Every structure is written in structure tokens, then in C-alpha cells.
Amino acid sequence: xxxxxxxxxxxxxxxxxxxxxxxxxxxxxxxxxxxxxxxxxxxxxxxxxxxxxxxxxxxxxxxxxxxxxxxxxxxxxxxxxxxxxxxxxxxxxxxxxxxxxxxxxxxxxxxxxxxxxxxxxxxxxxxxxxxxxxxxxxxxxxxxxxxxxxxxxxxxxxxxxxxxxxxxxxxxxxxxxxxxxxxxxxxxxxxxxxxxxxxxxxxxxxxxxxxxxxxxxxxxxxxxxxxxxxxxxxxxxxxxxxxxxxxxxxxxxxxxxxxxxxxxxxxxxxxxxxxxxxxxxxxxxxxxxxxxxxxxxxxxxxxxxxxxxxxxxxxxxxxxxxxxxxxxxxxxxxxxxxxxxxxxxxxxxxxxxxxxxxxxxxxxxxxxxxxxxxxxxxxxxxxxxxxxxxxxxxxxxxxxxxxxxxxxxxxxxxxxxxxxxxxxxxxxxxxxxxxxxxxxxxxxxxxxxxxxxxxxxxxxxxxxxxxxxxxxxxxxxxxxxxxxxxxxxxxxxxxxxxxxxxxxxxxxxxxxxxxxxxxxxxxxxxxxxxxxxxxxxxxxxxxxxxxxxxxxxxxxxxxxxxxxxxxxxxxxxxxxxxxxxxxxxxxxxxxxxxxxxxxxxxxxxxxxxxxxxxxxxxxxxxxxxxxxxxxxxxxxxxxxxxxxxxxxxxxxx
Ligand code: ADP
Ligand code: MG
Numbered sequence: 001x002x003x004x005x006x007x008x009x010x011x012x013x014x015x016x017x018x019x020x021x022x023x024x025x026x027x028x029x030x031x032x033x034x035x036x037x038x039x040x041x042x043x044x045x046x047x048x049x050x051x052x053x054x055x056x057x058x059x060x061x062x063x064x065x066x067x068x069x070x071x072x073x074x075x076x077x078x079x080x081x082x083x084x085x086x087x088x089x090x091x092x093x094x095x096x097x098x099x100x101x102x103x104x105x106x107x108x109x110x111x112x113x114x115x116x117x118x119x120x121x122x123x124x125x126x127x128x129x130x131x132x133x134x135x136x137x138x139x140x141x142x143x144x145x146x147x148x149x150x151x152x153x154x155x156x157x158x159x160x161x162x163x164x165x166x167x168x169x170x171x172x173x174x175x176x177x178x179x180x181x182x183x184x185x186x187x188x189x190x191x192x193x194x195x196x197x198x199x200x201x202x203x204x205x206x207x208x209x210x211x212x213x214x215x216x217x218x219x220x221x222x223x224x225x226x227x228x229x230x231x232x233x234x235x236x237x238x239x240x241x242x243x244x245x246x247x248x249x250x251x252x253x254x255x256x257x258x259x260x261x262x263x264x265x266x267x268x269x270x271x272x273x274x275x276x277x278x279x280x281x282x283x284x285x286x287x288x289x290x291x292x293x294x295x296x297x298x299x300x301x302x303x304x305x306x307x308x309x310x311x312x313x314x315x316x317x318x319x320x321x322x323x324x325x326x327x328x329x330x331x332x333x334x335x336x337x338x339x340x341x342x343x344x345x346x347x348x349x350x351x352x353x354x355x356x357x358x359x360x361x362x363x364x365x366x367x368x369x370x371x372x373x374x375x376x377x378x379x380x381x382x383x384x385x386x387x388x389x390x391x392x393x394x395x396x397x398x399x400x401x402x403x404x405x406x407x408x409x410x411x412x413x414x415x416x417x418x419x420x421x422x423x424x425x426x427x428x429x430x431x432x433x434x435x436x437x438x439x440x441x442x443x444x445x446x447x448x449x450x451x452x453x454x455x456x457x458x459x460x461x462x463x464x465x466x467x468x469x470x471x472x473x474x475x476x477x478x479x480x481x482x483x484x485x486x487x488x489x490x491x492x493x494x495x496x497x498x499x500x501x502x503x504x505x506x507x508x509x510x511x512x513x514x515x516x517x518x519x520x521x522x523x524x525x526x527x528x529x530x531x532x533x534x535x536x537x538x539x540x541x542x543x544x545x546x547x548x549x550x551x552x553x554x555x556x557x558x559x560x561x562x563x564x565x566x567x568x569x570x571x572x573x574x575x576x577x578x579x580x581x582x583x584x585x586x587x588x589x590x591x592x593x594x595x596x597x598x599x600x601x602x603x604x605x606x607x608x609x610x611x612x613x614x615x616x617x618x619x620x621x622x623x624x625x626x627x628x629x630x631x632x633x634x635x636x637x638x639x640x641x642x643x644x645x646x647x648x649x650x651x652x653x
Pocket of ligand 2: 043106108109
């Protein structure tokens with residue numbers, strides 16, 4: 001008979017022993033050697049260390065020592081360090097609200113001491129020598145050591161063999177330990193780290209000079225820890241919500257979001273290069289990761305995982321870092337405001353077309369940004385790089401939609417009910433005109449490519465698919481359909497959003513009836529969607545009605561897409577509508593619908609473009625947000641530098 005089937009009976013209620021309490025707490029704090037590493041490195045950082053050295057044996061299971069050159073502990077404080085609920089970091093609940101240190105639960109060392117053999121050597125600057133505290137006996141004796149602290153943890157889980165069985169191979173445990181230090185190291189470029197395993201130096205990240213500034217030291221550390229590719233394939237940004245911009249007053253709860261977001265191209269199958277920090281503390285947080293992922297919504301599709309290192313700085317009173325025993329999760333007072341800030345910051349960084357940077361210079365080095373925003377000029381001491389780039393991008397966006405520069409490959413300006421009507425032929429004719437007037441010279445093959453044409457001058461079209469262009473760096477290859485699709489999509493979104501902002505009412509897309517309705521055999525789902533979303537369809541300029549119980553008829557399509565395949569368009573729009581229950585996330589669905597339309601509106605493969613049209617597309621790409629990726633997240637252009645071409649031909653230079 002099993003115990004659980006016995007009828008319940010009274011047993012005395014007893015207080016747990018201190019040792020048992022600590023062991024239970026250890027279960028929450030210490031899962032594996034890496035958890036110990038995290039706690040000890042936390043403490044070393046809190047003690048103001050500038051160099052932290054780890055020595056491990058057997059993946060940390062047999063031995064972990066963490067050495068620092070921080071403040072050290074006074075001999076009378078040493079025994080306290082191992083006591084449960086003893087901490088030097090908070091003394092009152094008020095402190096708890098605004099704590100700025102890494103951890104303050106005051107239970108890590110006690111918990112670790114209860115499941116391993118610990119000793120601490122520490123010397124405060126005021127002391128003539130160091131003291132050693134034996135964790136098992138509480139005995140203290142003088143030893144030699146420079147200022148700082150060494151914590152030694154031997155035979156983890158020796159007293160709880162059941163837990164020891166859960167550990168993986170030494171190599172795996174070592175990898176977790178390194179990952180744990182890596183997370184700290186990315187947050188603290190001003191601290192040097194070294195990791196030794198079985199007497200061999202396995203990682204070393206040198207201390208970066210803080211005088212270089214936050215962005216430069218972070219870059220240096222990212223390059224050291226994650227490799228130069230991470231830097232090459234990511235965009236630096238620095239976003240402040242605190243600044244009043246133009247008419248808008250500064251928000252009441254200032255936030256700063258900064259760091260680097262990876263290019264969509266650099267996304268990976270695993271989410272292993274995603275680092276989020278809140279006030280310098282590494283966290284895994286759904287609000288943050290969702291916010292960043294949604295910033296990629298428009299440029300990264302499918303299951304690919306973006307890479308990023310992102311810092312959020314905010315009023316400590318608006319985030320509770322003490323909700324989780326391992327302090328890896330946080331709770332925000334207002335998670336919506338955090339989500340918005342992070343999404344916004346990352347989105348702005350990703351929107352800037354890379355082409356624009358080819359002439360701006362290396363992404364991070366724009367030290368004196370040409371900013372004429374008085375609100376920004378008031379903060380000369382702060383790092384303005386990100387905001388400046390965002391502004392720069394806004395200028396570009398403005399240019400893209402002014403009529404003088406509106407040379408369009410296929411005009412969809414007449415998409416909206418109120419916009420003046422132009423036939424596609426007229427539009428094309430006037431485009432060419434505009435283009436010739438605006439820039440007669442740079443088209444000539446003999447003149448140098450102008451500086452403000454980062455994507456260069458079109459040379460030819462290849463197989464009806466690619467545009468070949470020549471720029472300062474070498475050869476540019478453009479996927480014509482993919483690029484144009486993005487240009488059309490961004491313009492549709494802009495117009496759509498602008499209209500929604502201006503008039504609370506959503507205006508309808510300019511619709512054109514078909515002379516002969518296009519009918520198609522529809523699934524029951526399609527029929528139902530057409531019926532239940534009739535209104536949404538009207539807004540989008542589509543009229544789809546039942547022709548027979550199993551047949552739908554497309555009677556009108558958006559005027560700008562009149563040339564396309566009406567049935568294909570109707571089907572894809574219905575599919576999107578079915579997925580995005582219109583009441584549900586309307587704006588998103590609308591953007592996706594616009595993307596569907598953009599795909600139909602974009603130039604098809606095999607359409608012959610003349611040089612002027614190709615150049616016009618290149619100019620539009622330079623000025624269009626997110627133009628480095630098509631609407632499906634694939635790249636729209638590639639650069640082959642002269643150096644790469646030389647290498648192809650084994651041409652020494
Ligand atoms: P907490 O970090 O939450 O305060 P711990 O159990 O991790 O709890 O540490 C207890 C106390 O021991 C700390 O508050 C700190 O005063 C002291 N301490 C621990 N590690 C160090 C260190 N490396 N250098 C200086 N003091 C330390
Ligand atoms: Mg601690």
C-alpha cells in the first residue's frame with residue numbers, strides 16, 4: 001500500500017532547521033555550477049571589482065573559485081556573509097524599492113554553503129592582511145591576500161547526491177558557466193574577466209577603458225565576446241524617451257534603450273544570441289523579448305531568431321528585480337510602456353536602410369551628427385548617435401515622398417479615393433519626365449557615381465530579375481521584384497497610417513470595378529470570410545460576393561492593382577483575413593493586407609526596365625525604410641566590392 005492511500009492523520013507542526021531551510025533555498029538558487037558562478041560574479045561586481053577571475057575544476061562541480069579585487073569584507077562581517085538573510089545591500093523596504101545592485105536577497109552564500117564546501121578569503125583596504133573563513137566550521141584565521149575577495153566552492157551537491165545526478169557532462173557544465181560569465185561581461189565592459197578550467201585559460205576578456213564612452217566600450221566587449229561578425233552584422237542604437245522632441249513634452253517616466261540589434265540577415269535558428277539587460281542586470285523577460293521580436297515583424301519571417309544585445313535603463317522604482325530567486329526575471333510596473341519603448345527603439349534602428357550608411361560612414365562613428373533639433377542640441381554630453389541616425393532617416397523618408405523625387409516605377413499614388421487619378425501610362429510618362437529633369441547628368445556612364453547615390457548607377461538588367469549597378473564600393477546586385485515590393489509596401493503603409501491619423505475614419509482604397517467579374521471555385525472558408533469581412537474588403541477596395549454557393553466573384557479590385565490577377569489577389573487577401581480575425585489586431589492585419597497588395601503591385605520578374613526606371617528604383621530604395629529586406633524578410637540587394645571581385649579573379653592589388 002502506498003503512503004498516499006493512507007487516510008490523513010495529524011502530525012505535529014515543526015519549524016524547519018536553519019540548515020534545512022538553506023538547503024531548500026539552495027534548490028531554488030542553485031541548479032548547477034553556473035548558478036553559483038552567477039551569484040559569485042554578481043557579488044564581485046557589487047563589491048566594485050575591476051578584474052574577476054574564475055577557476056574551475058570538472059565543469060565547476062569539483063571546484064569553483066571566484067577572485068575579485070573589490071572592496072573586500074571586514075573580519076567581523078565575514079561570518080555574516082554566510083548567514084541566511086544577511087546582506088549589506090539593503091536595510092529597509094525603501095532600499096528594496098530602489099536597489100541598484102545585482103542581488104540583495106542575502107541568501108546566495110548561505111544557500112551555496114549549505115550544499116557545498118565553502119571558504120572565503122577577504123581583505124578590506126583598511127586591514128593589514130586578509131582573513132579566511134571556513135564555511136563548515138565558522139573558524140576564522142589570518143591569511144595573505146591583496147585587497148579583494150576569493151570565494152571557493154568545492155564539491156557542489158556533495159550532501160545532496162540526488163541533485164548531483166541531474167548534472168550533465170563536465171563540458172556542458174563548463175559551457176553553462178562560461179555563458180553565465182558572458183552575460184555579465186557584456187553588461188560590464190569596464191571589468192576584465194578571465195576563466196580558467198583545469199589549469200587552462202579558456203576565456204579572457206580585457207577591461208575596456210570607460211573613458212571611451214558606453215557605445216565604444218560595449219562594441220569592444222561585443223567584439224571580444226561574440227566576435228567581429230556580431231558587430232558587422234548589427235546596428236547600434238541609442239534611444240531616449242526622456243527627450244522632448246518638437247512639440248511633444250518629455251514623458252514622465254524616462255527610459256533609455258540602447259545597444260545593438262542584428263540585421264535580419266544575421267538571424268539564427270536558435271535564440272542563443274539574445275542579451276537583455278535591465279539597469280545593467282541580465283534578464284530573460286517575455287515582455288522584452290516579445291517587444292524586440294515584434295520590431296522585426298516586418299523584416300524577419302518564420303521562426304528565425306534575431307540576435308541582439310539590448311540595455312534598458314529606467315527608474316528602478318518602476319521595475320521589481322526581486323521577484324525571482326535567481327533574479328533572472330523581473331516585473332515591470334507598467335509592461336506596456338516598456339514594450340512600446342523597446343519596440344520603438346529597435347524598430348527605428350532596423351528601419352534605416354543600410355544603403356544610406358554606405359555614404360554616412362561606418363555606422364557607429366558618426367561622432368558629430370548634423371542634428372538641428374534644439375531638443376537634442378541641449379544634451380551635448382549624451383551619446384546622440386542613435387537618435388541622430390533616426391532623425392537622419394526621417395529626413396530621408398520625407399524626401400522619398402516629395403513630388404520632385406517621386407520618380408516611380410509604377411505609380412500607385414492614385415491608390416486612394418481622394419488622390420488625383422492618373423492612368424498607369426500617364427504616371428510612367430510623367431515619372432520619366434521628372435527623373436530626366438531632376439538628374440540629367442549622373443546617368444551618363446562616364447561621370448563618377450555621385451556621393452548621394454549609395455546604391456550607385458544602374459548598368460543593366462540581368463535575366464529580367466536582377467539590376468546590376470555600379471557604386472563607389474564596386475558592384476551592387478538588386479532583386480528588382482523584392483526591392484520594389486518593399487518600396488510599394490512602405491508607401492502603402494505610410495499613406496494608410498497617415499490617413500488614419502488625420503481622419504479618424506478609415507478611407508477606402510480607390511476601387512475599380514471589373515468589366516467582367518472574375519469568378520473562382522471557393523472553399524467554404526473563403527465564402528465565409530468574404531461574407532463576414534465584407535466591410536474590411538470594401539475598405540481595401542475589393543468587392544467579392546457569392547456567385548453560387550461554391551463560387552465567389554471578384555467584382556472590383558483596388559484601382560492600382562487592376563492589371564494584376566484578380567483571383568489570386570482575392571484569394572490571398574481572404575486567406576489573410578481568415579487568419580487575422582479582423583476585430584483582432586486590426587492594424588497588423590491591415591499591414592499584412594497591404595503587404596499582399598504590394599506583392600501584387602510590385603514589378604514582376606521579366607518586365608524590362610530601362611535605365612531610368614532602374615535608377616529610380618535604386619533611389620527609392622535608398623530612401624525607404626526597411627528596404628534592405630523584402631516583405632518576406634529576404635535581402636533585396638547585395639554588394640560585391642571591387643576587392644571581392646579582384647579575389648574572384650585572383651587579381652593581386
Ligand atoms: P546578497 O548578495 O543578496 O547580499 P549574498 O549571500 O550573495 O547576499 O552575500 C551576502 C553578503 O556578503 C553581501 O551582502 C556582501 O556584503 C558580502 N559579500 C559577498 N560576496 C562579496 C565579495 N565578493 N566582496 C565583498 N563582499 C561580499
Ligand atoms: Mg549576492
